[in-house]
Amino acid sequence: MSEKKHIDEMVKRLRQTGLKKNLAIALVFIARHDEVQSRDIEDATRLRQPEVSIATKELRKRGWITKRDKNLEGKGRPVHYYSLNDSLDEIIEDIEEEEREKVDEIESNLDRIKELKEAITS
DSSP states (O other), X not given: OOHHHHHHHHHHHHHXXXXXXXXXXXXXXXXXXXXXXXXXXXXXXXXXXXXXXXHHHHHHHTTSEEEEEEOXXXXXXXXXXXXXXXOHHHHHHXXXXXXXXXXXXXXXXXXXXXXXXXXXXX
C-alpha cells in the first residue's frame, strides 16, 4: 500500500473516532514532521488558513501539539510553528481511552434498556 493510501486511511480512521476531518488531517501531517509552519500545513493538505488555525487551536487545546511563534526580521506577524507534544503512540492511547469510554457507555445503556424492557413487559 502506498504512503498516501496509508495517510488517507489514518485520517479516515481518526474521523471514525469522532475527530473532525480538518483536525485529523492536520494531526497526521504534523505527526510526520519534527516541526512545521502553518503555511506548510496549508500547502500540503489543501486546508485554508482559517481551517488550519481552527484545527491547530483544537489540537493545542487537547494538549497534542505545541505552537511556537518566530518573528521574522523586518516582518510584521510571527510565523507559527507546530510540533507534537507527545508521541503519536501517546495520542493514540488518548483516543483509545476515549473510544473505550464510549463503548462502556453504550454497553451500560444497552443493559439498562434490557432491564427496562423487563419492567414494562412483566
